[in-house]
Amino acid sequence: MEQHGTRPAQYGPRRSRAALPPQGRGGGAGRPAGRPAGPGAGGGTARAAGGRQAGRPGPAAAVAREVGARRPVPNPRLTGLGSGLFCAAVMVVLGYLDALLLGASLTVYGVLFVPVCLLTAVWVRRGDLLTAPVVVPIAFAVGLVTVAESGDGGLGGRLMGIVTALATEAGWLYGGTLVAGSTVIVRRIRLVRRRRAAARNRPPA
Numbered sequence: 625m626e627q628h629g630t631r632p633a634q635y636g637p638r639r640s641r642a643a644l645p646p647q648g649r650g651g652g653a654g655r656p657a658g659r660p661a662g663p664g665a666g667g668g669t670a671r672a673a674g675g676r677q678a679g680r681p682g683p684a685a686a687v688a689r690e691v692g693a694r695r696p697v698p699n700p701r702l703t704g705l706g707s708g709l710f711c712a713a714v715m716v717v718l719g720y721l722d723a724l725l726l727g728a729s730l731t732v733y734g735v736l737f738v739p740v741c742l743l744t745a746v747w748v749r750r751g752d753l754l755t756a757p758v759v760v761p762i763a764f765a766v767g768l769v770t771v772a773e774s775g776d777g778g779l780g781g782r783l784m785g786i787v788t789a790l791a792t793e794a795g796w797l798y799g800g801t802l803v804a805g806s807t808v809i810v811r812r813i814r815l816v817r818r819r820r821a822a823a824r825n826r827p828p829a
Contacts, residue, residue: 702744704752708759711744715767728771730789734796737764741800745807753812757805764797765790 702710718736719728726732740763745756765786772785790797 700747701749702747704755707744707748711763712766714740715763719767719770723771730793733771734793737796737800741804745804753808756808760804
């Protein structure tokens with residue numbers, strides 16, 4: 625009779641599967657097998673953080689930059705009419721101060737006229753550069769009303785005092801006008817050179 629071989633039953637606890645390594649569970653996915661997750665893993669992050677800190681300006685530089693931003697250098701741009709009004713108003717104020725403090729000294733008035741001419745020529749805008757040498761002599765004559773001798777106190781005496789002051793202080797008048805004209809010429813030359821350089825650097829159409 626044919627006998628069927630039977631497998632003897634195995635008693636005892638069933639062996640469980642071995643636990644998967646951390647790489648198999650997804651904890652170290654993408655990490656090379658032989659590379660430990662030590663300080664070297666975060667070296668790139670540390671170096672990047674160190675680079676950002678090294679490129680960051682210090683407190684002193686930040687404070688200096690903030691102070692410079694809060695105190696900009698005055699650089700107004702006056703029109704032709706505005707430059708004339710500015711120069712005339714400043715000369716009238718200086719003439720009153722001269723008459724009040726120094727007894728209407730024409731020499732002091734002429735000395736103060738020169739820096740006012742320079743400021744007028746520097747602050748006038750580019751389109752009205754040629755107006756600066758024209759308005760400064762008018763402003764000089766307007767300011768003379770406050771320091772010129774009035775004679776008998778009438779209108780005729782006042783006009784005669786202005787004419788006399790213009791004749792005696794013509795040197796300061798010409799000097800201030802020359803300063804304004806020279807400044808305007810320099811600014812005009814720089815403007816022309818800047819335009820030519822921009823035209824040369826412009827790519828062809």
